[in-house]
Amino acid sequence: MATIKQVAKRANVSVATVSRVMNNNGYVSAEAREAVERAIADLDYAPNRVARSLFTKTSGLIGLIMPDITNPFFPQLARAIEDVANQHGYQVVLCNTDEQLAKEQTYLVALQTMHVDGLIITTNHSDNPNYEKLELPMVALDRIVKSGIDAVISDGYEGGRLAAETLLACGATKLAQIGGPEQLQTVKRRTDGFLDVAGDRLVGMTHSSFTFKEAVTASKHLFDAYWPFDGVFAANDVIAAAVLQEAVRRNVRVPEDLQVIGYDGIELGEMTSPPLTTIAQPIYEMGRRATERLLDLIEKREIETKEILLPVTLTERQTTKRKGQDT
Amino acid sequence: MATIKQVAKRANVSVATVSRVMNNNGYVSAEAREAVERAIADLDYAPNRVARSLFTKTSGLIGLIMPDITNPFFPQLARAIEDVANQHGYQVVLCNTDEQLAKEQTYLVALQTMHVDGLIITTNHSDNPNYEKLELPMVALDRIVKSGIDAVISDGYEGGRLAAETLLACGATKLAQIGGPEQLQTVKRRTDGFLDVAGDRLVGMTHSSFTFKEAVTASKHLFDAYWPFDGVFAANDVIAAAVLQEAVRRNVRVPEDLQVIGYDGIELGEMTSPPLTTIAQPIYEMGRRATERLLDLIEKREIETKEILLPVTLTERQTTKRKGQDT
DNA sequence: TCATAATGTGTAACCGGTTACATATCAATG
DNA sequence: CATTGATATGTAACCGGTTACACATTATGA
Known part of the structure; x- marks a missing residue:
């Protein structure tokens, strides 16, 4: 790697001039600029960012x-x-x-x-x-x-509301939810929004982390403890995928017997069978x-x-x- | 952020000594070392990696x-x-x-x-x-x-072979494949291994990139052009997920009517319904x-x-x- | 006891940039 | 024509580390 000194030498100018043309500040004559540019091209020079960093912070x-x-x-x-x-x-x-x-x-x-x-x-x-x-x-x-x-x-509270409203609008009457990790405020807002709309139509609720494994456990638990319900809101798409899988395992048809809404809008949602309805964050x-x-x-x-x-x-x-x- | 000079001053030594204790090289007396260490702790000093970088490259x-x-x-x-x-x-x-x-x-x-x-x-x-x-x-x-x-x-050729052998051992007789991007050598080897074992039991084959969207198109094409077949090897798990989805769409039961093997072993494979059999890379x-x-x-x-x-x-x-x- | 080696420490050069400052030239202005 | 401001360029200090080298002191061995 060439250094600024080598460029300066080749262009017959000082390092200051080279620096000036590179940073496009200070005064530089047309000839000097051209000479420097040619030298830079000839030497395939690129300034050392570490050195620059040290000075400029x-x-x-x-x-x-x-x-x-x-x-x-x-x-x-x-x-x-x-x-x-x-x-x-x-x-x-x-x-x-x-x-x-x-x-x-x-x-x-x-x-x-x-x-x-x-x-x-x-x-x-x-x-x-x-x-x-x-x-x-x-x-x-x-x-x-x-x-x-x-x-x-993104607007988690509104997202939670939207999930509940959608489920209700699509004919669900007994809602359930798997919430996310409780210490995550952004995630908690989704739950809040959902619950505010669901009201007493909520028949079951549990929590899960965002790992698929735990989501599977939580899904089983939801079914075991609260079935029947006909609409589930999952705190994210991974959890929703687990719910879908558990539904298949129990021969519950989606969406006929059970509707599911996920959250996030990650690509995974397109890949499940059936593809997942979800609240998409941008x-x-x-x-x-x-x-x-x-x-x-x-x-x-x-x-x-x-x-x-x-x-x-x-x-x-x-x-x-x-x-x-x-x- | 404190500098080495400040540490040196506080410890009443030169910067060289400070540098020596930090890098644990050269000779340093016990007292000097201790003084420097205390100064470092007091000032909450951490060496500037940019400066170090400039010298050490x-x-x-x-x-x-x-x-x-x-x-x-x-x-x-x-x-x-x-x-x-x-x-x-x-x-x-x-x-x-x-x-x-x-x-x-x-x-x-x-x-x-x-x-x-x-x-x-x-x-x-x-x-x-x-x-x-x-x-x-x-x-x-x-x-x-x-x-x-x-x-x-990882051993793509062996992976391809293993996929074909597995499909065959599980009773499949008419094999199909969706290969990956052809310019990827590591991916091509999977295809090679698969084809070498499949031989004339291969009834259909197409290609796809690794985006889900294209995989969906390729899956439709595979079914349209070559159905019936009873074993599919997909060049990766995303493509396999698309095949699964297409099978559902066509009311083809997996694994009863059609067996599917993916490739990679990403977490997605656990989340599909049914969960995906796959050749797992480590x-x-x-x-x-x-x-x-x-x-x-x-x-x-x-x-x-x-x-x-x-x-x-x-x-x-x-x-x-x-x-x-x-x- | 003296030569030599090991230990301990500081000064200053160096890494490769940026820029303050000094200096010089030249055109414009009154 | 003298003054001033704009233009142009180079020298050297600086950023914050590392380390070669010089120098001093102490330990070791013959």
């Missing part, structure tokens, strides 16, 4: 802290973030914390010492004090933070907005903290009947 | 180049890579190239200028000349590269091995290039019958 790196990229909700988020970051010349550093405070802490110092320019956090320790004392631009994604940190989330959009917001913060285009709330939509596939159609 | 960064993290095969790989990297103090930079040469090229220079220590490539441009002129440790994952680059792959293990190999290369523990071939296994779920059991 910016790295072009964004830290992405997630619980587990293996959870199918996150890859799309990661993809959106990476896309936007890349379009603006940033790279993203992937960190899986498994929700463990210790891992999170380790990453935080690693990211800080490598001078990342900002952080996107999709992790759920709602009150990790480490974040606040970190003086870094950051935005929380799909997660609600107490104070001082920007957040991009996942890519959420990632995009979060990253744009972060870049605004990094490049000082915005100051005041705010929360961006995105709408959810119903994706009707085949685990619900047509609306208005009765049993 | 190592960054503790690994570039991970994948087609698309959104494809459900990759997150598990990414997870394994990140786990191992992290255990050894490295961070990983995520790059999605969509198989576009231009994007790949952009990333390559970005990664190079930020002095990543190594590269893991799961991308399929089998002969991108950019890699060879890059003087960086790298290993190809789930991808075969001409020469000079280490590779970690995905996490592949990521782990690739990363360990890369670290060996980076830390100069290994020199000669080699290809690591990992075995695949049959994961029997419910889209195949019990072996030996006839129709």
Whole structure:
């Protein structure tokens, strides 16, 4: 790799001039510019970002802290973030914390010492004090933070309502629900919305983490404890897939005997049989907005903290009947 | 963030001494060491990795180049890579190239200028000349590269054979296949293995990319063009899910009328109805091995290039019958 | 006891960029 | 014509680490 000094030498100018043409600032004569450009091309020169970083204290790196990229909700988020970051010349550093405070802490110092320019956090320790004392631009994604940190989330309460309304509109009368991890506020809102609409038509309810395995257990439990019911709202699509599987196992026909609505709108929902009706979050959009917001913060285009709330939509596939159609 | 100079001052030693205790090299007296350690603790000091990087020309960064993290095969790989990297103090930079040469090229220079220590490539441009002129440790994952680059792959040919043998052993007599993208050598081997065992029992064959949408089209085509058949091998689990869905749509019972075997062993296979029998690659293990190999290369523990071939296994779920059991 | 090796520590150069500052030329202005 | 501001360029300091080298002190061995 060539250095700026070699370029300067070849172009018969000083390193300062080379730096000026690269960064397009200061005064540079046309001849000098041309000579430098030719030298850069000849040597196939690209400036050393580490050296630049040391002086400018910016790295072009964004830290992405997630619980587990293996959870199918996150890859799309990661993809959106990476896309936007890349379009603006940033790279993203992937960190899986498994929700463990210790891992999170380790990453935080690693990211800080490598001078990342900002952080996107999709992790759920709602009150990790480490974040606040970190003086870094950051935005929380799909997660609600107490104070001082920007957040991009979708409207979980409305999503929960929409799920219940849809089930009811499609003729369900006995509703059940499998909620998500209770400490996740964004997830809890879905439950709240659902329950507010379901009212006393709710005949059963249980909880599950977002791993398929636990979802299977929870589904069995739901059937064992509360059957019969004719409409289920699952806190995410993975759980919904487990419900679908359990229904098949019990020879319960979907959607004829039981309607199911999931949450998230991940691709998995298209792949189940029958394809899953779900409340879709604008996942890519959420990632995009979060990253744009972060870049605004990094490049000082915005100051005041705010929360961006995105709408959810119903994706009707085949685990619900047509609306208005009765049993 | 404190600097080494501040630590030195507080400990009443020179920066050299501080550096020595941090890196645990050179001579340091017990008192000096203790003073420095106290100063480090007091100031909550962590060395600036950028500065260190500039001098040592190592960054503790690994570039991970994948087609698309959104494809459900990759997150598990990414997870394994990140786990191992992290255990050894490295961070990983995520790059999605969509198989576009231009994007790949952009990333390559970005990664190079930020002095990543190594590269893991799961991308399929089998002969991108950019890699060879890059003087960086790298290993190809789930991808075969001409020469000079280490590779970690699983035994696709054997996997294909195993799929065919299983289908046959479970009573299938008329086999069909949906192959993957033809330019992917690792995927083509699956087809080769399958065909070699299937022989003239193959009644139909088509191809598909790994997107679900295309897989649905390919599945319809397979049924339209070649039905009846009683055993299908899909080049990956996503395609198998599409086949399953199409079977339901046509009222073909699985596994009674039609047995299906997928490939990869991703979690999706557990979530379909019925759960998918599949040829499982040791995905996490592949990521782990690739990363360990890369670290060996980076830390100069290994020199000669080699290809690591990992075995695949049959994961029997419910889209195949019990072996030996006839129709 | 003296030469030599081992131990301990600081100074300064270096990594490869960016930029403040000094200096020089030239055109415009009154 | 002298003054001023715009243009152009180079020198050197700086970012925060690492380490070669110089130097001093202490231990070891003959």
